[in-house]
Amino acid sequence: MKRISIDPITRLEGHGKIEIFLDDEGGVDNVFFQVPELRGFEKFCEGRPVEELPSIVAKICGVCPGCHHMSSGKAVDAVFGIEPPPTAKKLRELFYMAHFVHSHIAHFYALAAPDFVVGPTAPKAQRNVLGVIDKVGPEIGTAVLKQRRLAQEIQALLGGHQTFVVMNIPGGVRKGLNSLERDDIVEKAKGFIDFAQFSLKLFGDVVLSNKEYLNIILNGPYALNIHSMGLVDINNKVTFYDGKVRVVDTEGKEHCKYAPVDYRDFVAERVEPWTYLKFPYLKKKGWKGFTDGQDSGVYHATPLSRLNASDGMATPLAQIEYDRMFSTLGGKPVHATLAMHWARLIELLYSAERCLELAEDPDIIGKELRTPSNGIVGEGVGIVEAQRGTLTHHYWTDKKGLVTKANIIVGTTNNNAAITMSIKKAAQGLIKKGVTVTDGILNMIEMAFRAYDPCFSCATHSLPGQMPMIVLIRDSQGNEIQRISRK
Amino acid sequence: MEFKPKIVAFLCNWCSYTGADLAGTSRMKYQPNVRAIRVMCSGRIEPTFVLKAFKNGADGVLICGCHPGDCHYQEGNFRCMRRFQLLQNYISQMGINSTRLKLEWISASEGKQFAELVNSFTETIIELGPSKIKETVELLN
Amino acid sequence: MTKPNSKINLAVYWGAACGGCCVSILDVHEQLFDIVAAANLVFWPIALDIKYDDVRAMPDGHIDVTLFNGAIRNSENEEMATLLRKKSKLLVAYGSCSHMGGIPGLANFSNKEEIFQRVYHDSESTINKDKIRPVPKFEVAEGILELPVFYDSVRLLKEVVNVDYFMPGCPPQTERLVEVFMAIVSGAELPPAGSVIGAGDKAQCEECERKKTENKQITKFYRPWEIEDDGETCFLEQGVICMGPATRSGCGHRCITGNGQCRGCYGPCSDTIDPGAKMMSAIAGLVDSKDPEEIEQILNDIPDPAGTFYRFSLPSSIIRRSLS
Ligand code: SF4
Ligand code: SF4
Numbered sequence A: 001m002k003r004i005s006i007d008p009i010t011r012l013e014g015h016g017k018i019e020i021f022l023d024d025e026g027g028v029d030n031v032f033f034q035v036p037e038l039r040g041f042e043k044f045c046e047g048r049p050v051e052e053l054p055s056i057v058a059k060i061c062g063v064c065p066g067c068h069h070m071s072s073g074k075a076v077d078a079v080f081g082i083e084p085p086p087t088a089k090k091l092r093e094l095f096y097m098a099h100f101v102h103s104h105i106a107h108f109y110a111l112a113a114p115d116f117v118v119g120p121t122a123p124k125a126q127r128n129v130l131g132v133i134d135k136v137g138p139e140i141g142t143a144v145l146k147q148r149r150l151a152q153e154i155q156a157l158l159g160g161h162q163t164f165v166v167m168n169i170p171g172g173v174r175k176g177l178n179s180l181e182r183d184d185i186v187e188k189a190k191g192f193i194d195f196a197q198f199s200l201k202l203f204g205d206v207v208l209s210n211k212e213y214l215n216i217i218l219n220g221p222y223a224l225n226i227h228s229m230g231l232v233d234i235n236n237k238v239t240f241y242d243g244k245v246r247v248v249d250t251e252g253k254e255h256c257k258y259a260p261v262d263y264r265d266f267v268a269e270r271v272e273p274w275t276y277l278k279f280p281y282l283k284k285k286g287w288k289g290f291t292d293g294q295d296s297g298v299y300h301a302t303p304l305s306r307l308n309a310s311d312g313m314a315t316p317l318a319q320i321e322y323d324r325m326f327s328t329l330g331g332k333p334v335h336a337t338l339a340m341h342w343a344r345l346i347e348l349l350y351s352a353e354r355c356l357e358l359a360e361d362p363d364i365i366g367k368e369l370r371t372p373s374n375g376i377v378g379e380g381v382g383i384v385e386a387q388r389g390t391l392t393h394h395y396w397t398d399k400k401g402l403v404t405k406a407n408i409i410v411g412t413t414n415n416n417a418a419i420t421m422s423i424k425k426a427a428q429g430l431i432k433k434g435v436t437v438t439d440g441i442l443n444m445i446e447m448a449f450r451a452y453d454p455c456f457s458c459a460t461h462s463l464p465g466q467m468p469m470i471v472l473i474r475d476s477q478g479n480e481i482q483r484i485s486r487k
Numbered sequence B: 001m002e003f004k005p006k007i008v009a010f011l012c013n014w015c016s017y018t019g020a021d022l023a024g025t026s027r028m029k030y031q032p033n034v035r036a037i038r039v040m041c042s043g044r045i046e047p048t049f050v051l052k053a054f055k056n057g058a059d060g061v062l063i064c065g066c067h068p069g070d071c072h073y074q075e076g077n078f079r080c081m082r083r084f085q086l087l088q089n090y091i092s093q094m095g096i097n098s099t100r101l102k103l104e105w106i107s108a109s110e111g112k113q114f115a116e117l118v119n120s121f122t123e124t125i126i127e128l129g130p131s132k133i134k135e136t137v138e139l140l141n
Numbered sequence C: 001m002t003k004p005n006s007k008i009n010l011a012v013y014w015g016a017a018c019g020g021c022c023v024s025i026l027d028v029h030e031q032l033f034d035i036v037a038a039a040n041l042v043f044w045p046i047a048l049d050i051k052y053d054d055v056r057a058m059p060d061g062h063i064d065v066t067l068f069n070g071a072i073r074n075s076e077n078e079e080m081a082t083l084l085r086k087k088s089k090l091l092v093a094y095g096s097c098s099h100m101g102g103i104p105g106l107a108n109f110s111n112k113e114e115i116f117q118r119v120y121h122d123s124e125s126t127i128n129k130d131k132i133r134p135v136p137k138f139e140v141a142e143g144i145l146e147l148p149v150f151y152d153s154v155r156l157l158k159e160v161v162n163v164d165y166f167m168p169g170c171p172p173q174t175e176r177l178v179e180v181f182m183a184i185v186s187g188a189e190l191p192p193a194g195s196v197i198g199a200g201d202k203a204q205c206e207e208c209e210r211k212k213t214e215n216k217q218i219t220k221f222y223r224p225w226e227i228e229d230d231g232e233t234c235f236l237e238q239g240v241i242c243m244g245p246a247t248r249s250g251c252g253h254r255c256i257t258g259n260g261q262c263r264g265c266y267g268p269c270s271d272t273i274d275p276g277a278k279m280m281s282a283i284a285g286l287v288d289s290k291d292p293e294e295i296e297q298i299l300n301d302i303p304d305p306a307g308t309f310y311r312f313s314l315p316s317s318i319i320r321r322s323l324s
């Protein structure tokens, strides 16, 4: 049996490898997506003072540390049985919107855009952000870097450290805003809205008005018929900082809607011996293996799933785009994996609009930053929507507030089964009997997981020349029979 | 094989070391497992010294200084008292039995007390058995 | 090492890392163009599609500088460290994880068995009746799947290979990186091998702008949420543990700017081996009591001394891991 190993997969946050097994006909027999590492945060958070956790768990991921900081901060509030005052809540959400803006910009321009603006099978040397800038002009390239920087400045202003903010303290935040700083954020937020709208227009012009691309999105080997998860507010609108988790089935009907504390009634995790990363699934559906469909417990938690799982966006401009996407793609829910990129831009617009709303809210410069604690309840769950999926932190403590147990379900983990299946589906659709595995095919397999990928590489792809990726095809004895590389 | 514990004793020059000396010159019998290290004052004993002693194979560490109020540098032994407490809290968190670290006040005339202290501490350490610190740290290299 | 007017080959790799160190490199923003003008990036998994096989194929010493971030947690981390050492002229331990073990190093409070038990069996959301665990080699119908071996303890980069320089921080501040990078490419004279670069050698407290009084004494320790921080007074003086005295400067006291306490990610000054021991000395000098019982009571109010004093440095401390 032939075997294609991609080790490591690159241009994503973290380690991973793909093993593709071919059948005797040259088609794809099976695909394994392996995560070769584990840290054990759940274990070593034990014994730590619970108020330290928002800063400790942020180091789970340096790409979306703000998500862990927020989810953990909420779990810690619950351990103390307190809610932050309105100003603190809004400051946290304001920070969080800036975190989304910075992350979504980076993801779209550096990761997604090269595949569409330049083209899925364009020469690889151009298939990067420089190629994108070539197509769209240098002013836009500068704008991308600038907007990302401005969003990061907001994070540093509110949270001290630019990457690992120290914002959260039980029941609130450590630092407030003055009116000058607020005015500055208002200006930045207006710029984000313009930039998000521009990005959507770019996507419309370049991708949607191109029949071939639209066809790839809709009819390429990228659709998975699975459940969709996302955080919603009281009106079932998309929200990131606070709300209930809603899951809709493959037909868009509500499967469940749960408060953070109840997550264990709805989500369970499975262990496989060939990867360190667990596979969450919908508990009521059960684990049916790596298979899609209405009866499968596999779900995704991505920008697209969040739009699928909601009844709309809570801000006006984003709502217009939401309607446009679903009408263009044939109604809710959408199962086309690549539509995640479009959904991400709609979320970018929402984050920008929400950033402005919050900055203009009179409460934001309030002086009441913290609800004093009056004892320790001892258990708490916090959920936020991370860029890469619903993020759950659950802590138990002793009477002194030292952690006795911690359970964490990380954003990307939600998508572990879906990513595995998407890669397999793309590989099956693209590698067939008689087909020579070319560079274009490799890129199109990568596009399957890239849609789920976190963000960044903003700067990354702006490095000249994409470097070669090597795929080895081995026979069942492990002998190399074909080596394909991109140069 | 009989366990012969290694005990490192940090002794303040002015009181405790003299006390230990007295125990020796008076031919009081005490366990021969102690390696005495003379320091000018118990306040001079950095936490690092203690941790290094453990790392290098000490099964127990004994710290002796002048009685409270008698320190030749006024405050040294109080500082030592506080370091000792912090060290105990720390080592017990690391899975090291905190009784492996002991602090006592010994004056220049307390040769007998010193001998008894060494005997009882040695006893305690024999009961606890060998420390695994050195072995654990070396495994990591 | 530098050839005038020629680019250096730069590699960035992660062991047990969080990605934050790579982000700190991306955060050069517009200056990225200066970096790219002076360096060819020859390996960087987060950004480029170079595979392990490509690195294996490079001639020895092909890479001028490798920034290695992340700790050594498993066999793959160690193998890659060994490989990159061979391929690199200068190997820099970049960031707290590779310098001192970092946050992943807190795993040295437990061992592999305890971690697996918690994550794969006891986790409240995991259903695993068959007690499945990831294993280094697993046979599926189609063939054998391999995973790196998970070690019992987190180790430092310098314990598996020879390291030329250490650049502290979680992550290192981008400005420090740019300074170091420019020094390297301009051919400036580098400090002796084994040095810490990209950081100051004064204690954090000396740069911190919070108000300090001479001879301040502490009679009670508080958790951060037990006080009303005035935003101005030194945290230790307010009775809240801050690692400033045992931490070297260089980060621009970032956390303190956000009204958070320093947790020591930059590691100790060069005259100190063990940051926790240094911190214990500093605290012992501040507590105002001469009564053993009172001292015990005051100091028992410091929760989790090991996890606080060695937040970023457990695997590099004298004791290095719990004996559990
Ligand atoms: S040093 Fe900090 S930023 Fe760098 S990899 Fe480690 S945890 Fe992440
Ligand atoms: S202890 Fe902390 S707050 Fe106080 S001066 Fe030092 S760094 Fe600043």
Ligand code: SF4
Pocket: A161, C169, C170, C204, C247, C248, C251, C252, C253, C254, C255, C256, C261, C262, C263, C264, C265, C266, C267
């Ligand atoms: S203040 Fe301390 S913990 Fe924060 S970045 Fe600086 S050295 Fe690291």
Ligand code: FES
Pocket: B012, B013, B014, B015, B016, B040, B041, B042, B043, B065, B066, B070, B071, B072, B073, B074, B076, B077
């Ligand atoms: S001189 Fe003996 S304890 Fe200070």
